[in-house]
Amino acid sequence: MKRLLSLGLAAGLALTALLTGCADAPEKIRIGEVTRSIFYAPQYVALEKGFFKEEGLDVELTTTWGGDKTMTALLSGGIDVALVGSETSIYVAQQGAADPVITFAQLTQTDGTFLVSRQKVEHFSFDQLKGSVFLGQRKGGMPQMVGEYVLKKHGIDPHNDLQLIQNIEFKNVASAFASGTGEYVQLFEPQASQFEADGIGYVVASFGQESGTVPYTAYMAKQSYLEKQKAAIQKFTNAIYKGQQWVASHSPKETAQVIAPYFQEVSPEILESSVKRYLEQGSYATDPILDESEWNLLQEIMDQAGELKQRVDYAKLVNTTFAKTAKEGK
Structure with a gap:
């Protein structure tokens, strides 16, 4: 009987510990x-x-x-x-x-993207984008929509005033620019800072500052x-x-x-x-x-x-x- 009680008590304590552990998980x-x-x-x-x-x-x-x-x-x-x-x-x-x-x-x-120019620009204005090849982001995503919103705010029609490329996958945009595609590109950090450090491109504007909250x-x-x-x-x-x-x-x-x-x-x-x-x-x-x-x-x-x-x-x-x-x- 004592053995049965001991086994029962042990089982009860084990169950209590299990339930307590589950509660604290x-x-x-x-x-x-x-x-x-x-x-x-x-x-x-x-x-x-x-x-x-x-x-x-x-x-x-x-x-x-x-x-x-x-x-x-x-x-x-x-x-x-x-x-x-x-x-x-x-x-x-x-x-x-x-x-x-x-x-x-x-x-x-x-917005978290920056406008990066392949050439160093001392006094940038958005008018300089006209006639350029612009490597943008995926259609329908926030980066591309905000990018177009900012361009329009500066009087630029993104589909007529420049050559807009937006068929490259998000993860490949930076490497596409690095390999020679586009005169301007829309990039997140750390790519923007890295490109500046490597002399690949230069940040000339912030879409985040331009678009507002x-x-x-x-x-x-x-x-x-x-x-x-x-x-x-x-x-x-x-x-x-x-x-x-x-x-x-x-x-x-x-x-x-x-x-x-x-x-x-x-x-x-x-x-x-x-x-x-x-x-x-x-x-x-x-x-x-x-x-x-x-x-x-x-x-x-x-x-x-x-x-x-x-x-x-x-x-x-x-x-x-x-x-x-x-x-x-x-």
């Missing part, structure tokens, strides 16, 4: 980022500084390489949260999705997921906000050192200069709230690019509850 969230970019520094800071773990989350990050692939992964259940251009949720809505994709946190608030890259999830995982999404947003605040309050060098494991092929100097550029032009959002004015500008940019079938109400595709709660520290 961090909740897993799978993120799909549209590309690996210094532009997303606050996300990598949140990972490296343990902000997600502090919130009780186990975050799995995958680079999904492209807006279409990222959204396919989200809609099919391959990932839980997508970090992608805000325009993608509108594209899904335009297709009449039964389970709409909702943006709940903003990461970047300007826009919800460029944001976190989104299916509405059904947000409804079922409210607590987890709040913890996730809290961690992102911590990452944003950390980047805003630290030097470019400090941020570059923290995110270095994600950019092992980039030199410390180029990494630091890239972060500095984005900080100086306010590209990193300092909180995850996507404002309605930004949403309206996004749709204006899409409309001018011919990619907007009809305007979508801000309240329909944007949920700021999690972002506001994170900022308020509740």
Whole structure:
């Protein structure tokens, strides 16, 4: 009898330990980022500084390489949260999705590309683009739409005043320019800084500064997921906000050192200069709230690019509850 009691007690303690372990186990969230970019520094800071773990989350990050692939992964259940251009949720809505994709946190608030000239230009003006060969980005994506928006703002018709090349895959644009294609190119960091260092090209303008504040890259999830995982999404947003605040309050060098494991092929100097550029032009959002004015500008940019079938109400595709709660520290 004593042996049976001992066995029973042992089994009970083991079960209790198992249940306690399950209760304490961090909740897993799978993120799909549209590309690996210094532009997303606050996300990598949140990972490296343990902000997600502090919130009780186990975050799995995958680079999904492209807006279409990222959204396919989200809609099919391959990932839980997508970090992608805000325009993608509108594209899904335009297709009449039964389970709409909702943006709940903003990461970047300007365009992240720079205009790079093959020749060094002392006094650049956008008029100099007329008649040139311009290596742009993929049609329908935020970089290309913002690029065209900025050109039009300066009185340039991107489809008639210059030779626009936009049929090269995003990941191959920099190498295409380096190999001799185009007189001007639209590039993200660190390629822009690296090209300057190597004498391949020279930054003459910032599309981020020219276009103004826009919800460029944001976190989104299916509405059904947000409804079922409210607590987890709040913890996730809290961690992102911590990452944003950390980047805003630290030097470019400090941020570059923290995110270095994600950019092992980039030199410390180029990494630091890239972060500095984005900080100086306010590209990193300092909180995850996507404002309605930004949403309206996004749709204006899409409309001018011919990619907007009809305007979508801000309240329909944007949920700021999690972002506001994170900022308020509740």
